[in-house]
Amino acid sequence: xxxxxxxxxxxxxxxxxxxxxxxxxxxxxxxxxxxxxxxxxxxxxxxxxxxxxxxxxxxxxxxxxxxxxxxxxxxxxxxxxxxxxxxxxxxxxxxxxxxxxxxxxxxxxxxxxxxxxxxxxxxxxxxxxxxxxxxxxxxxxxxxxxxxxxxxxxxxxxxxxxxxxxxxxxxxxxxxxxxxxxxxxxxxxxxxxxxxxxxxxxxxxxxxxxxxxxxxxxxxxxxxxxx
Numbered sequence: 001x002x003x004x005x006x007x008x009x010x011x012x013x014x015x016x017x018x019x020x021x022x023x024x025x026x027x028x029x030x031x032x033x034x035x036x037x038x039x040x041x042x043x044x045x046x047x048x049x050x051x052x053x054x055x056x057x058x059x060x061x062x063x064x065x066x067x068x069x070x071x072x073x074x075x076x077x078x079x080x081x082x083x084x085x086x087x088x089x090x091x092x093x094x095x096x097x098x099x100x101x102x103x104x105x106x107x108x109x110x111x112x113x114x115x116x117x118x119x120x121x122x123x124x125x126x127x128x129x130x131x132x133x134x135x136x137x138x139x140x141x142x143x144x145x146x147x148x149x150x151x152x153x154x155x156x157x158x159x160x161x162x163x164x165x166x167x168x169x170x171x172x173x174x175x176x177x178x179x180x181x182x183x184x185x186x187x188x189x190x191x192x193x194x195x196x197x198x199x200x201x202x203x204x205x206x207x208x209x210x211x212x213x214x215x216x217x218x219x220x221x222x223x224x225x226x227x
Contacts, residue, residue: 002041008221009045019208030218033225036061055080075126078102092152095127104143112149119172120156127154141190150195158202173210
């Protein structure tokens, strides 16, 4: 299993380098329903970040911190905030003032966070709609313990879609990249926005073309999940 994971990671890293040579795009191994051993195999092969979807699963799995930064990429419930702060290096799923306020009240120093964007404005997904992002960032100084290091974007699934639907997803990625760059130019001291996290197994090549700095891959590294 470790050898298979290593080969998949190396294949993805080669793809990243071919599309964005020398730009240092990071590979996040998404380890939902994966073992600690599988996650560490991906890191050993070159994955630079680990992404977990659920606080409790991460708490059970990472009783010892992994050797690379651990990011929460799933929805954060406010009753899990107290566990989140000590466990994760970054919370990438800030999607409301309520969540930001809950984290800010608990953090004693500074916590890296990302603003979660629902790029396709889908009712089934969490995240802030793109048109609300700039106004949110403008008043994010209200939470001095949070440093917004980037944006994490969610898109409609590319699986089984038509050519027109694929074009729409690629257009949304391009628009999200432009939104990220525009907000970066504002140079908010509390929101350096160095990172743009978008792109999953079925669409990460499009995300690379649109300027992402992090791709979040699970199936591409570990194979299909067994539920």
